[in-house]
Amino acid sequence: MTDVASRRDVGERPAAPERIMTLTVNGRPYALRMDTRVTLLDALRDRLGLVGTKKGCDQGACGACTVHLDGRRVLACLTLAAQAEGRAITTIEGIADADGPHPVQQAFMEHDAFQCGFCTPGQIMSAVALMAEGRAGSDEEIREFMSGNLCRCGAYPNIVAAIRDAASRGGHDARL
Amino acid sequence: MRAFDYVRATDTREAVRLLAEDPAASCLAGGTTQLDLMKDGVLEPPRLIDITRLPLHGIERRGEALHVGALATMEELAADATVSERLPMVREALLQGASVQLRNMATIGGNLLQRTRCRYFRDPTVGACNKRAPGSGCAAVQGAARMHAVLGASERCIALHASDLAVALVALDAVVHIQGLSEARTVPLTEFYLTADDSPERENVLEHAELITEVEIPLPPPAARSGYLKVRDRASYEFALTSAAVLLVVEDGAIRQARIGLGGVGTKPWRAYEAEHVLTGASATTATFRDAAEATMHGAWTVPGTAFKVPLARRTLVRELQTVSGVTA
Numbered sequence A: 001m002t003d004v005a006s007r008r009d010v011g012e013r014p015a016a017p018e019r020i021m022t023l024t025v026n027g028r029p030y031a032l033r034m035d036t037r038v039t040l041l042d043a044l045r046d047r048l049g050l051v052g053t054k055k056g057c058d059q060g061a062c063g064a065c066t067v068h069l070d071g072r073r074v075l076a077c078l079t080l081a082a083q084a085e086g087r088a089i090t091t092i093e094g095i096a097d098a099d100g101p102h103p104v105q106q107a108f109m110e111h112d113a114f115q116c117g118f119c120t121p122g123q124i125m126s127a128v129a130l131m132a133e134g135r136a137g138s139d140e141e142i143r144e145f146m147s148g149n150l151c152r153c154g155a156y157p158n159i160v161a162a163i164r165d166a167a168s169r170g171g172h173d174a175r176l
Numbered sequence B: 001m002r003a004f005d006y007v008r009a010t011d012t013r014e015a016v017r018l019l020a021e022d023p024a025a026s027c028l029a030g031g032t033t034q035l036d037l038m039k040d041g042v043l044e045p046p047r048l049i050d051i052t053r054l055p056l057h058g059i060e061r062r063g064e065a066l067h068v069g070a071l072a073t074m075e076e077l078a079a080d081a082t083v084s085e086r087l088p089m090v091r092e093a094l095l096q097g098a099s100v101q102l103r104n105m106a107t108i109g110g111n112l113l114q115r116t117r118c119r120y121f122r123d124p125t126v127g128a129c130n131k132r133a134p135g136s137g138c139a140a141v142q143g144a145a146r147m148h149a150v151l152g153a154s155e156r157c158i159a160l161h162a163s164d165l166a167v168a169l170v171a172l173d174a175v176v177h178i179q180g181l182s183e184a185r186t187v188p189l190t191e192f193y194l195t196a197d198d199s200p201e202r203e204n205v206l207e208h209a210e211l212i213t214e215v216e217i218p219l220p221p222p223a224a225r226s227g228y229l230k231v232r233d234r235a236s237y238e239f240a241l242t243s244a245a246v247l248l249v250v251e252d253g254a255i256r257q258a259r260i261g262l263g264g265v266g267t268k269p270w271r272a273y274e275a276e277h278v279l280t281g282a283s284a285t286t287a288t289f290r291d292a293a294e295a296t297m298h299g300a301w302t303v304p305g306t307a308f309k310v311p312l313a314r315r316t317l318v319r320e321l322q323t324v325s326g327v328t329a
């Protein structure tokens, strides 16, 4: 709890420490040498080219960077890449299968649940987790447990409709 | 963000030792406060000790207490069966905090230690902040203070402690278990926090080389009823303007026991002893509830931006006392 004591002169600092990290993303392992400061979000986008995960606020406020870590939805912008080592990371690029889009992706297209599309990958990752959590029981529940995903375009009514529809079709069994 | 060494601890004592080795090191749990403030340039530890792999994730009921590992997440605690059954106000406080994504990351220990959301504290280009730079003054007193505190506040600092969970836990007399280099100790949560008029830069009694290992929550008597009311600018995903954690045991219209915590108003999670004093032994009526709310907010210190919180906090408490007791007359 010592903000003041933690301040040091730039001159005292060694070169930025690096670390070799092994990240398992959408089932595939990647070994990367990275600065310890790199967030999971930047590692995904800038190092692995997986740009589906979006950077909105970069401060934990908007939900655009939502990914799954060991099956749970988290914010990649407030997770260090180093913290994600040894965990199963799933991104928007990893939820469809050979047969086609994930039921939630399909429902978002059918319900026109976006305008600019920037928040959409985060919304979908959040919605897939929401269904697995068993929290898509009513519109009210969907709104409450999707509140961490902001949409600047205000596509909320169609987002709720898409999730309601996907939940009624795939139920809680929708693939994670 | 300034460069730092990243060290992953796997053993609690090792983590404490690593902290002790470097007086400027910080530990990293869910990171939702720590990394956020590092990105803002407010915290600049040269060494970050990742404690998330320590074996402190369990939630276990032993007798009439719930023992919560410091690294259990907010979502995990909210989903616990004992919490649903015996600690509804903890569940409500948890589920009304942050978002699911943040709650999957945020740990119980980190939640208690979260830093203020004061925008001047979070912006290192602002010169006057006694919490960040002791003795420099307080920009919030003359500034935008809608999200600031009125109890425990003074011209030195009006920063709010924004945890919802901690408000419920101070009301429940939770106990913090702490591991230091050579010894372990326990501190009641009501004595864990310091108020800003004591020392804006020092928020709690935790020493540098100490870790919170567990939070112990004594279970209230089965006859108790409780609830948490959070008043805010948005219906979801927003910090409290005011909140009230209320636990009552009412028998034949008389209040046998009352435990009250207030949020959104204090420089620390506020235990409202004055309100409890008015309530205990009195009959459960709205008139009593109003007296209790009046007594609690008596010592408020306001600036123009925070003055609205005094009546709002009173009404929040009265409303939650009515809801929990079922008495509206």
Ligand SMILES: Cc1cc2nc3c(=O)[nH]c(=O)nc-3n(C[C@H](O)[C@H](O)[C@H](O)COP(=O)(O)OP(=O)(O)OC[C@H]3O[C@@H](n4cnc5c(N)ncnc54)[C@H](O)[C@@H]3O)c2cc1C
Residues within 6 Å of the ligand: A001, A059, A060, A061, B026, B027, B028, B029, B030, B031, B032, B033, B034, B035, B036, B070, B071, B096, B097, B098, B099, B102, B105, B106, B107, B108, B109, B110, B111, B112, B113, B114, B115, B162, B163, B164, B165, B210, B211, B212, B213, B237, B238, B239, B240
């Ligand atoms: C957008 C947003 C909205 C939010 N809304 C709410 C809300 O409505 N209600 C609410 O209550 N909270 C809210 N929060 C705050 C959030 O709950 C806290 O940031 C979180 O609980 C902190 O836990 P963490 O595990 O992420 O801690 P970290 O950020 O990892 O750590 C916080 C601090 O505690 C220290 N620390 C952590 N664990 C330990 C330990 N075991 N022993 C010793 N030191 C430790 C760290 O060094 C650090 O200084 C919100 C946060 C954000 C970003």
Ligand code: SF4
Residues within 6 Å of the ligand: B116, B118, B119, B120, B121, B128, B129, B130, B131, B132, B137, B138, B139, B140, B141, B156, B157, B158, B159, B200
């Ligand atoms: S209220 Fe406290 S934290 Fe905010 S500017 Fe004033 S001294 Fe700093």
Ligand code: FES
Residues within 6 Å of the ligand: A054, A055, A056, A057, A058, A059, A060, A061, A062, A063, A064, A065, A066, A075, A076, A077, A078
């Ligand atoms: S980019 Fe992560 S929450 Fe906004």
Ligand code: FES
Residues within 6 Å of the ligand: A113, A114, A115, A116, A117, A118, A119, A120, A150, A151, A152, A153, A154, A155
């Ligand atoms: S569709 Fe544009 S932000 Fe949501």
